Amino acid sequence: MKQTEYLIIGAGIVGCTAAYFLTEQNKKVLVTDQSFPCNEASGVNAGGIELLQQPPASLPLHKEAADLWDRLQNEDGIDVGYQRTGGIYAILREEDLHMLDEQEERFRANDMECRRLTTEEIREMIPWVSHDVIAANFSPKSGYANPLKSGVNVLRAARDKGAQFMDHVRIERIEPAGDGGYDAYAGDEVIHAEKVLVCCGIRSPKLLEPLGVHIELQEQHNMITVTEKAPHFLDYTFTTPTLTMKQTAEGSILIGGGREGYGDLETNTKDVSINNLCFNVREAQEMVPSIEKLNILRSWSGFEGFTPERLPYIGEAKKYPGVYYAVTGFCGYAIGPAVGMHACRMMTGQGEPGGLRARETAE
Numbered sequence: 052m053k054q055t056e057y058l059i060i061g062a063g064i065v066g067c068t069a070a071y072f073l074t075e076q077n078k079k080v081l082v083t084d085q086s087f088p089c090n091e092a093s094g095v096n097a098g099g100i101e102l103l104q105q106p107p108a109s110l111p112l113h114k115e116a117a118d119l120w121d122r123l124q125n126e127d128g129i130d131v132g133y134q135r136t137g138g139i140y141a142i143l144r145e146e147d148l149h150m151l152d153e154q155e156e157r158f159r160a161n162d163m164e165c166r167r168l169t170t171e172e173i174r175e176m177i178p179w180v181s182h183d184v185i186a187a188n189f190s191p192k193s194g195y196a197n198p199l200k201s202g203v204n205v206l207r208a209a210r211d212k213g214a215q216f217m218d219h220v221r222i223e224r225i226e227p228a229g230d231g232g233y234d235a236y237a238g239d240e241v242i243h244a245e246k247v248l249v250c251c252g253i254r255s256p257k258l259l260e261p262l263g264v265h266i267e268l269q270e271q272h273n274m275i276t277v278t279e280k281a282p283h284f285l286d287y288t289f290t291t292p293t294l295t296m297k298q299t300a301e302g303s304i305l306i307g308g309g310r311e312g313y314g315d316l317e318t319n320t321k322d323v324s325i326n327n328l329c330f331n332v333r334e335a336q337e338m339v340p341s342i343e344k345l346n347i348l349r350s351w352s353g354f355e356g357f358t359p360e361r362l363p364y365i366g367e368a369k370k371y372p373g374v375y376y377a378v379t380g381f382c383g384y385a386i387g388p389a390v391g392m393h394a395c396r397m398m399t400g401q402g403e404p405g406g407l408r409a410r411e412t413a414e
Contacts, residue, residue, distance in 0.1 A: 095353025132197025312352030
C-alpha cells in the first residue's frame with residue numbers, strides 16, 4: 052500500500068497546478084493518471100487564455116487564472132509557453148453587437164480593461180482581416196499557453212519539490228479507511244491518503260457519484276487544426292462567436308471553434324468530423340484570407356466536459372470530509388490554474404472554493 056498526505060486523481064492542468072501549489076507548502080503529494088499527464092482535454096485544446104468569451108460568473112476566476120499563467124511562466128520560471136498577446140473578439144453580424152456591449156459591462160464590473168475597436172483599428176492591428184468584420188473588442192489580458200508543454204512542465208516542477216506521480220493508474224473507487232483518511236483502489240494497487248482531490252475532468256462523475264456528489268457534465272469533442280509554420284503576422288488571439296485562431300511563437304496557426312468532432316468515452320475513441328473541420332478551416336480562411344496558402348499539418352479531437360452553467364465545480368463531499376473535487380465546466384484549460392489554486396486553498400483550510408458546489412444526494 053502506498054501512502055501520502057494528499058492524493059490527486061487526474062493529471063490535467065487542474066491536477067498538475069494543484070500539486071504544484073501544494074508542494075510549495077511542503078505538502079506530501081501523489082498524483083495519479085489513467086494515462087499520461089495532460090493526455091486528454093488539457094493537452095488537445097488550442098491553448099487560448101481568451102477572456103472576452105467567458106461567462107460573467109466565471110470571469111473573476113479567468114482573471115485570476117491569467118495572472119497565474121503569467122506567474123508560472125515569468126516568476127516561477129516554468130516554461131508553460133505563455134504569451135500575453137492581447138485578444139480580439141470580432142463580430143460579423145449587427146444582431147451580435149450586443150455581445151460586445153455585454154463584454155464591456157462585465158469587464159468594468161471586474162475592473163478589467165476592454166476596449167471597443169473601430170473597423171480602422173481592427174485592420175491596423177490585423178491588416179489581412181476580412182471586411183466582413185464590422186466591430187470588435189480588445190482585451191490586453193488575453194493570450195495563450197502551450198498545452199503540449201504546460202501541464203507536463205508544471206508537474207515536473209511539482210516533482211522537483213517532492214511530489215510523486217504514477218501514470219497508467221485507473222482509480223476505480225474511493226472508500227473511507229478504518230484508521231481515518233481514505234483508500235483509493237486501482238486494481239491490486241491501494242493508495243492511502245489523508246485527503247483526496249478528484250479532478251479527472253469528464254471522468255470525475257464516476258468516482259464522485261458513489262460518494263453522493265453529483266456533477267452534471269455534457270460530453271464535448273473539441274477539434275483543433277494546426278498549419279505549417281509561417282512568418283509571424285498575427286500578433287493577437289482572434290475569436291469570433293464560432294472560431295478561435297492564433298499564431299504560436301513558432302509560427303504555426305492554431306484553428307479551433309465551437310464545432311465538434313466525434314468521441315465515445317466508454318471506448319476512449321475520438322475522431323474529427325471532416326464536415327465540421329472544413330467549416331472551421333473555411334471560416335478561418337474567410338476571416339484572414341492570407342492563411343489560405345498554408346498547408347495543414349494535422350487535426351485532432353479530444354474530450355471535454357461542459358457544466359450546464361459553464362462554471363467550475365469546486366468543493367468538499369459533505370458525507371465524506373476530506374474528499375474534494377475540482378472540475379472545470381468551460382474553457383477548462385484556460386481557467387485551470389485558478390481552479391487548481393482554489394482547490395489547494397480549500398484542502399489546506401486557507402479559503403473557500405471559488406466555483407459552484409455540486410449537488411449532493413440526501414442522507
